[in-house]
Amino acid sequence: MNRFWRWVAGILGVLFLAAFAVLSFIAGSPKDAYGMVRYALPHMHRGTLKVGSDAPDARIVALDGVSRFHIRERTHERPLVLVFGSFT
Amino acid sequence: MGDIVQIYEDYQGRADFLTVYVREAHPTDEWQMKSNVKDDVCYAQPKTLAQRVAIANDFTKRFKFPLPFGIDDMSNAANDAYAAWPERIYIIDESGRIAYRGGMGPFNYKPEEAREWLAARYGAVKHDAPKSPADEAPPRPRPAAPAK
Numbered sequence: 001m002n003r004f005w006r007w008v009a010g011i012l013g014v015l016f017l018a019a020f021a022v023l024s025f026i027a028g029s030p031k032d033a034y035g036m037v038r039y040a041l042p043h044m045h046r047g048t049l050k051v052g053s054d055a056p057d058a059r060i061v062a063l064d065g066v067s068r069f070h071i072r073e074r075t076h077e078r079p080l081v082l083v084f085g086s087f088t
Numbered sequence: 089m090g091d092i093v094q095i096y097e098d099y100q101g102r103a104d105f106l107t108v109y110v111r112e113a114h115p116t117d118e119w120q121m122k123s124n125v126k127d128d129v130c131y132a133q134p135k136t137l138a139q140r141v142a143i144a145n146d147f148t149k150r151f152k153f154p155l156p157f158g159i160d161d162m163s164n165a166a167n168d169a170y171a172a173w174p175e176r177i178y179i180i181d182e183s184g185r186i187a188y189r190g191g192m193g194p195f196n197y198k199p200e201e202a203r204e205w206l207a208a209r210y211g212a213v214k215h216d217a218p219k220s221p222a223d224e225a226p227p228r229p230r231p232a233a234p235a236k
Contacts, residue, residue: 035119040174043111044192047171051189055180058166060108060158063148065141069158071106071166072184079103079187079209080180081202083092083155084172087147088114088124088131 091199092177096155098213099206103179107155109144110167113174137162177202 023033049056057072074080096105114121115133124130134140137159144159160166167173175193178186179202188205190198207213 032119032121039119040113043173045171045173046192049170049178049186049189051186053186055178055184055186056169058169059161060106060166061137061141061161063141063145063157063159065138065159071108071180074104074106074156075180075182075184076104077182079182079206081095081099081103081105081206082170082178082180083105083107083175084110084167084170084177085107085175085193086110086112086173087143088112088121088129 092202093154094215095199095203095206098203099210102210103206105155107153107157108166108172109140109147109157109159110172110174111160111164112143134162179205 020030020033023036024030027033027036055072055075057070059068059070061068071080071082092107112118112131112133114124116130117132120130131143131146132139134143140159140162144157147153148157160172170176170178171192175197177188177190177197177199179188181187188202190196190201
């Protein structure tokens with residue numbers, strides 16, 4: 001039994017290393033692979049919105065840091081192109 | 089970024105635009121990219137709304153970003169509602185429904201798809217192909233004809 005579990009642990013270890021190597025290649029380096037797993041993957045979501053869904057509303061802060069408005073306030077007579085992003 | 093600015097310039101007379109700044113993708117205290125260091129875009133992940141506002145203002149001023157701009161608040165409500173992080177594009181039609189849903193960035197962030205949607209509705213905006221350096225070079229002076 002001990003031998004069986006040693007094999008299982010060995011195989012899992014090899015699979016883990018292989019997965020990390022592939023991820024490092026995709027991300028660019030082992031450090032980037034760690035960054036992707038630690039910081040990116042928890043925040044990446046496909047979401048449930050689909051074409052035809054009601055667009056959700058959310059309160060947005062204006063650049064002055066004080067004023068607020070709602071996304072849906074901007075959807076009236078014309079389509080609204082909504083672009084999300086950050087500086088980095 | 090240049091793509092979306094060009095789309096804005098091409099279609100701002102037809103559609104409304106709104107950019108929403110969401111949590112940083114590659115801050116210094118998380119997964120910083122070498123390219124950000126090279127470009128001197130180094131910010132820690134904002135912990136307060138004031139910090140987010142400051143970074144958003146840095147961005148718009150540095151790039152003279154022309155699109156209407158807003159900031160997701162610290163509850164990340166817009167980010168959560170639209171699964172927006174790290175970057176994403178949607179188009180909402182006049183009835184308030186999602187008309188175009190872009191893929192998750194960075195790999196599936198494709199402004200050209202939003203352009204195609206706008207072009208299908210309002211017509212394509214064509215741009216002249218950039219001239220080659222040879223086209224822009226001044227004509228070479230011709231050698232003087234030999235004296236007879």
